[in-house]
Amino acid sequence: MKYEDFNDNEYLEELRKGGVDVIVGKLDELINWGRSNSVWPLTFATSCCGIEFMAVGAARYDFARFGFEVTRASPRQADVIVVAGTIVHKMAPVLKRLYDQMADPKYVIAMGGCAISGGPFKKSYHVVRGVNTIIPVDVYVPGCPPRPEALLYGMMQLQRKIKVERFFGVVNHKQPKSENPDNEK
Amino acid sequence: MEKIKNRILEVVPEAVVVSEAPLTVSVPPLPFYDLARRLRDDEDMRFDYLVCMTGVDEGESLGVVYHLRSTVYGHELVLRTAALDRENPELASVVDIWATANLNEREVFDFFGIRFINHPDMRRLFLRNDWVGYPLRKDYNADEKINPVRLESEETIDVAPAYEASRDGEVEEIEHVLFKEGEYVVNIGPQHPATHGVLRFRVQLDGEIVRKVDVNCGYIHRGIEKMCESLTYPQMLALTDRLDYLSAHQNRHALCLCIEDALQIEVPERVKYIRTIMDELTRLQSHLLFWSTFCMDLGALTAFFYGFRDREKILDMFEETCGGRLIMNYNVVGGVMQDIHPNLVHRIKDFIKYLPPMLKEYHEVFTGNIIAQQRMKGIGLLSREDAISYGVTGPSGRASGWACDVRKIHPYGVYDKVDFKEIVREDGDVFGRYMVRMEEILQSLHILEQLVDNIPEGDFAVKTKPIIRLPEGNYFRSVEASRGEFGVYIESRGDKFPYRVKFRSPGLPLVSVVDLLARDGKIADLIAVGGSLDYVVPDIDR
Numbered sequence: 204m205k206y207e208d209f210n211d212n213e214y215l216e217e218l219r220k221g222g223v224d225v226i227v228g229k230l231d232e233l234i235n236w237g238r239s240n241s242v243w244p245l246t247f248a249t250s251c252c253g254i255e256f257m258a259v260g261a262a263r264y265d266f267a268r269f270g271f272e273v274t275r276a277s278p279r280q281a282d283v284i285v286v287a288g289t290i291v292h293k294m295a296p297v298l299k300r301l302y303d304q305m306a307d308p309k310y311v312i313a314m315g316g317c318a319i320s321g322g323p324f325k326k327s328y329h330v331v332r333g334v335n336t337i338i339p340v341d342v343y344v345p346g347c348p349p350r351p352e353a354l355l356y357g358m359m360q361l362q363r364k365i366k367v368e369r370f371f372g373v374v375n376h377k378q379p380k381s382e383n384p385d386n387e388k
Numbered sequence: 389m390e391k392i393k394n395r396i397l398e399v400v401p402e403a404v405v406v407s408e409a410p411l412t413v414s415v416p417p418l419p420f421y422d423l424a425r426r427l428r429d430d431e432d433m434r435f436d437y438l439v440c441m442t443g444v445d446e447g448e449s450l451g452v453v454y455h456l457r458s459t460v461y462g463h464e465l466v467l468r469t470a471a472l473d474r475e476n477p478e479l480a481s482v483v484d485i486w487a488t489a490n491l492n493e494r495e496v497f498d499f500f501g502i503r504f505i506n507h508p509d510m511r512r513l514f515l516r517n518d519w520v521g522y523p524l525r526k527d528y529n530a531d532e533k534i535n536p537v538r539l540e541s542e543e544t545i546d547v548a549p550a551y552e553a554s555r556d557g558e559v560e561e562i563e564h565v566l567f568k569e570g571e572y573v574v575n576i577g578p579q580h581p582a583t584h585g586v587l588r589f590r591v592q593l594d595g596e597i598v599r600k601v602d603v604n605c606g607y608i609h610r611g612i613e614k615m616c617e618s619l620t621y622p623q624m625l626a627l628t629d630r631l632d633y634l635s636a637h638q639n640r641h642a643l644c645l646c647i648e649d650a651l652q653i654e655v656p657e658r659v660k661y662i663r664t665i666m667d668e669l670t671r672l673q674s675h676l677l678f679w680s681t682f683c684m685d686l687g688a689l690t691a692f693f694y695g696f697r698d699r700e701k702i703l704d705m706f707e708e709t710c711g712g713r714l715i716m717n718y719n720v721v722g723g724v725m726q727d728i729h730p731n732l733v734h735r736i737k738d739f740i741k742y743l744p745p746m747l748k749e750y751h752e753v754f755t756g757n758i759i760a761q762q763r764m765k766g767i768g769l770l771s772r773e774d775a776i777s778y779g780v781t782g783p784s785g786r787a788s789g790w791a792c793d794v795r796k797i798h799p800y801g802v803y804d805k806v807d808f809k810e811i812v813r814e815d816g817d818v819f820g821r822y823m824v825r826m827e828e829i830l831q832s833l834h835i836l837e838q839l840v841d842n843i844p845e846g847d848f849a850v851k852t853k854p855i856i857r858l859p860e861g862n863y864f865r866s867v868e869a870s871r872g873e874f875g876v877y878i879e880s881r882g883d884k885f886p887y888r889v890k891f892r893s894p895g896l897p898l899v900s901v902v903d904l905l906a907r908d909g910k911i912a913d914l915i916a917v918g919g920s921l922d923y924v925v926p927d928i929d930r
């Protein structure tokens with residue numbers, strides 16, 4: 204792939220191209236600046252990708268540099284859940300409950316092939332084919348396991364996504380039900 | 389071997405000797421239990437270690453294969469038996485002979501529906517209680533509609549079914565009460581930072597004292613064994629890395645050895661050296677990760693950063709040579725994927741110099757700490773007899789005084805050419821298991837030191853046929869993975885797909901002793917025990 208072909212999700216910033224109200228917009232920016240720089244992940248890992256997730260949390264890659272500060276063991280205190288690893292049938296209700304226990308606003312990163320689509324275990328009788336069938340996903344990070352840099356990139360994409368959110372006056376996800384694949388399931 | 393064969397035929401005249409090397413005997417179900425008892429107890433046989441237990445769908449009947457080894461004489465035996473009635477398969481349980489059969493029989497029940505008579509607790513091990521069908525049977529219906537992804541949690545059962553034979557041979561169902569009414573049961577996991585992944589314990593407490601631990605597995609059961617049945621042999625290799633991802637090279641090494649054995653491929657000397665070096669590097673990074681996470685479990689967070697810092701150096705070597713950091717996909721049938729990177733040798737040499745001072749620092753910051761010592765010493769005692777009976781191998785088994793290192797018992801790679809010490813300690817407590825790993829790090833460095841300068845020239849792989857078909861037969865090979873004996877059992881019917889594949893994971897026996905070790909201790913010690921056993925959950929669940 205050529206460097207120029209790389210698509211860096213430019214549409215994200217375009218969402219706000221139409222302009223925003225001065226006062227409310229500034230307030231939004233302030234809140235988003237704070238929120239996007241303090242996204243604490245949940246300590247959640249089921250398999251191999253979880254080890255890489257730990258490695259990204261450790262000193263060499265250190266996601267605390269970008270505001271992912273510490274992982275929280277309780278879903279009540281976490282802002283983002285990084286689904287690192289395979290989700291199987293028996294785990295599906297648990298993941299759903301963990302997500303439901305997190306306080307809004309909450310985000311989901313699907314890390315690795317398994318979380319995205321079932322990955323190498325797609326054909327298995329006991330593996331969920333993608334966590335987006337259970338919970339809505341914000342960022343997909345492909346790989347098996349993804350490189351630490353890829354995960355960092357994915358996490359920073361999430362920050363960009365948070366930065367264009369609006370807090371005051373408008374609804375963020377104003378999609379009709381039929382257009383949103385997450386609602387159908 | 390001749391003697392054992394005759395002894396078996398003496399006890400059970402109907403037994404059929406299927407093959408001589410390894411000695412495989414097929415025994416009808418009725419006299420099986422008595423034979424098993426004799427095999428363990430008789431002075432000249434003493435098969436006290438059940439290595440691996442595998443269910444097989446044999447078409448007409450549902451069979452079970454037992455791999456036995458004697459820790460006294462070192463001889464090995466494969467026993468086969470089968471439940472003839474497919475609708476109502478029943479076999480005698482051997483739980484009271486080999487304790488490791490407990491979880492293994494539950495696994496066979498889960499996969500094949502064979503009920504074991506006199507087993508105390510016949511629940512499913514991995515799948516949900518409301519799962520329909522037995523997935524490893526050949527006639528299993530995999531329709532999504534029968535077993536959809538359910539989003540409501542399964543009901544937790546406190547009364548397990550069990551089957552008992554009365555004196556006149558009638559089998560009746562009895563109730564086995566796990567937790568009585570009014571007992572205080574706390575749920576730990578599956579999402580809990582101290583269970584090392586998605587393992588679930590139900591713990592009965594009396595104040596702070598643990599009275600019973602009920603282990604619930606299956607939260608990461610990926611059905612690898614069933615998937616293997618529809619994959620070709622080279623395709624299968626990719627899945628072994630993902631079982632115990634901290635022993636990726638070793639697991640794959642075992643499968644490659646098993647296939648190479650069956651095809652009678654002799655790999656070049658260079659390959660053996662490279663594989664051994666990679667195995668030891670894997671062991672190093674796994675033990676470093678053990679140190680990081682174990683100390684973190686006991687509250688020493690700094691250790692996590694130290695351990696990961698040093699582990700990254702090994703991951704860099706893997707990355708240069710194999711292309712992957714964690715899942716390397718490096719061993720292939722007949723050799724390795726590509727030659728080693730020119731930097732590898734000097735990186736290893738640097739690392740051998742680098743690590744010992746760091747280890748000293750580890751000991752200074754953690755091992756000598758009085759709080760750490762008090763949390764480790766005398767906690768979670770595992771006796772040698774229990775270790776063998778439960779099949780607890782690897783560093784945890786060696787900490788209980790059982791010399792169970794496969795590198796010494798059945799040398800593979802170039803382990804017969806290098807000099808290293810098998811670390812065996814007698815204490816059997818958390819501290820013992822911790823120290824065995826710390827000392828094994830030094831031994832691994834010592835092995836690397838001897839190998840790294842002597843890698844012979846030559847090919848890094850031999851050519852194999854594009855389509856690999858194993859000759860009909862049964863093959864079993866095991867290696868010493870980071871956590872214990874990792875075995876691969878392949879049953880081939882001559883196709884390019886295996887008929888049945890079973891991975892003998894070191895993890896399953898490790899969790900089976902948690903109840904034994906944590907019972908009557910404090911609840912905080914449960915965490916120390918779990919950390920010191922160092923299981924990897926996807927390896928337990930497969």
Ligand code: SF4
Nearest residue numbers: 251252315316317347
């Ligand atoms: S995507 Fe690959 S590395 Fe990640 S959990 Fe799945 S198998 Fe493991």
